[in-house]
Amino acid sequence: DVKVTQSSRYLVKRTGEKVFLECVQDMDHENMFWYRQDPGLGLRLIYFSYDVKMKEKGDIPEGYSVSREKKERFSLILESASTNQTSMYLCASSPTRPGANVLTFGAGSRLTVL
Amino acid sequence: DAKTTQPTSMDCAEGRAANLPCNHSTISGNEYVYWYRQIHSQGPQYIIHGLKNNETNEMASLIITEDRKSSTLILPHATLRDTAVYYCIVRVAIGAGGGADGLTFGKGTHLIIQP
Numbered sequence: 001d002v003k004v005t006q007s008s009r010y011l012v013k014r015t016g017e018k019v020f021l022e023c024v025q026d027m028d029h030e031n032m033f034w035y036r037q038d039p040g041l042g043l044r045l046i047y048f049s050y051d052v053k054m055k056e057k058g059d060i061p062e063g064y065s066v067s068r069e070k071k072e073r074f075s076l077i078l079e080s081a082s083t084n085q086t087s088m089y090l091c092a093s094s095p096t097r098p099g100a101n102v103l104t105f106g107a108g109s110r111l112t113v114l
Numbered sequence: 115d116a117k118t119t120q121p122t123s124m125d126c127a128e129g130r131a132a133n134l135p136c137n138h139s140t141i142s143g144n145e146y147v148y149w150y151r152q153i154h155s156q157g158p159q160y161i162i163h164g165l166k167n168n169e170t171n172e173m174a175s176l177i178i179t180e181d182r183k184s185s186t187l188i189l190p191h192a193t194l195r196d197t198a199v200y201y202c203i204v205r206v207a208i209g210a211g212g213g214a215d216g217l218t219f220g221k222g223t224h225l226i227i228q229p
Binding site: 004033035042043045048058059090092097101102103104105106107108 | 146148150155156157158159160163203205207216217218219220221222
């Protein structure tokens with residue numbers, strides 16, 4: 001019954017490493033999102049995409065990039081991981097109008113950067 | 115987006131109705147009210163949304179005041195599994211690009227269901 005799958009539940013990486021977080025949805029949704037969640041700061045939008053090969057910056061895109069080569073897959077890339085990117089990362093998807101804000105979230109990927 | 119104000123935390127007895135308030139006094143005519151919840155260590159889960167009419171689904175009911183400046187999410191028979199952070203979000207249905215442009219989650223209300 002899982003509809004949004006994040007490839008790794010827990011990751012530990014070293015400072016400076018390139019990190020890929022993968023997200024796949026099986027609902028044929030047009031929109032996909034990446035958030036990070038930190039204690040006291042809540043969920044913050046990093047990037048989103050409303051179509052294949054399209055990407056839009058969210059509120060905190062610095063230090064991240066994304067890739068959407070196929071409709072079902074949205075990848076978050078940390079080119080050179082830093083300790084301040086230690087966080088819980090949440091992927092979500094939603095259909096286009098009129099349900100564009102009805103998001104289905106994955107279980108999350110907890111990243112620790114040492 | 116219209117800002118929302120929610121209590122930081124609430125308690126409710128198991129089996130009773132949980133009523134979660136949300137103030138959104140600056141809501142615009144084309145903005146919907148969305149409710150999500152997040153159970154500990156899980157991703158947020160969509161509950162319900164509405165524009166101006168009251169809405170009900172298998173999870174909850176949403177009551178929006180006539181002036182649309184506030185709303186209440188009602189969980190009719192709360193269980194221990196309803197303990198979670200509940201987020202009230204106000205947003206237009208369609209973003210500028212024709213699709214979604216992301217939701218902004220605030221601090222929400224931490225609802226604790228007491229046995």
